[in-house]
Amino acid sequence: MAARRTLLVVNPASRGGRTRALVDPTRDILRSHGWDVEVVVTESAEHATQVAASVDPDTLVAALGGDGLFARVAAGVMTSGALMAPLPAGRGADFVRALGAPRHLREVASRLPLAIERRVDVGMAGDVPFLGVATLGYDSLANTYANDAPSFVPGALVYAYGGARALVHMDPHRISLRIDGETFDFTGWNVAIGNSGRYGAGMRVNPEASMDDGLLDVTVVADMPRYRYPAMLPKLYSGTHVDGRSVRAYRGSVVEVLEPTGADLYLDGDLAAPAEGVRTFTVKPDALRVLAPVSPAPSA
Structure with missing residues (x-):
């Protein structure tokens, strides 16, 4: 052989x-x-x-x-x-x-x-693939700061570091989304469009996301006072931050970001090329062949 x-x-x-x-x-x-x-x-x-x-x-x-x-x-x-x-x-x-x-x-x-080989979905930002999460707003600024974090900051804390800095320098802004043809408008902080729904060394920003359902999950942080944002961040690790009011979850196969336009877009933690106008996100089901061992389940 x-x-x-x-x-x-x-x-x-x-x-x-x-x-x-x-x-x-x-x-x-x-x-x-x-x-x-x-x-x-x-x-x-x-x-x-x-x-x-x-x-x-x-x-x-x-x-x-x-x-x-x-x-x-x-x-x-x-x-x-x-x-x-x-x-x-x-x-x-x-x-x-x-x-x-x-x-x-x-x-x-x-x-x-x-x-064992398996197939997983791949998210698409226009024609650019992403595996985890596409972010605009607060998360994008936090990513910028996290990527510039000093080397002494532990890996599990770099996004907390970036998030703390972003909270100081950012204000809520207008957000307009169209998901499978339905429009949603907010004044808010952040949009996270997830394929795996994970980022930030274990944060489950899209807690119900799956890489085998042919859909994208969308989490929006909307009407939340600045002082409450730090208290929400630890909940991202357990996926318990979505409350249907300040933090809202949606799902669809086509997600269009109508506003903000021209905002920094991060894909899997990397800054995407600048783009003006409407940004469109889709998903390619079963598009990636993957080989990865599965961790054994913990013993009872």
Whole structure:
């Protein structure tokens, strides 16, 4: 039986460059399975997509990095038809969490031969794929600050750090959405459009989101006084923040953001290209082939 061809795609900037030290140990684990492993260190986000798009469909593309790299590699394998294995080496590992896989790199890499291939939905912001969440408003500003967080801030706290800074510098604004043809208007803080519905190292901003239902989940933080926002943030980890009043949840297959226009858009924690006018979000059901082991259920 021929050795499984595996392309290990590495984001050298992940975790402030510390991912480089994980390349050799990860390659050795994959080779211990009898796999033929080639390493590609990406030069840019676009390079990661190009590499994944150019492989043979029978290749396993193992992405070593964070959620931003996973989204870029996913965009590529959607073109090539190859199978993707996310290997967590970033701060958040939210896509891995959503898949129910272990969050520790060595455990994921060691258990890949036992994993079963599955297909998951992919969100689309125009023609740009995203796996987790697209955000506009407060979350986008928090992302900006989180990405610039000092290295001494633990991974689980970088979004809390970014959120605290964003709360100081932002005010509520007009939000207008059209979801499957129905329009909703608010004065509020934030819009989160979810495929997996997870971001921020474990936050469940779209608590009912699923990657196999062919739908996008939308969470809007609307009429909430500034002083109450910090008290809501811890609830994001349990998904208990949606109350139907200040925090509202919707679901649909086509989501259009009518306002704000020209606002910063983040996809899986990375800033998207600027765009004016209406932004349209859709979903491609079962568009991504994924290989990831599932964490064992806790014993009773």
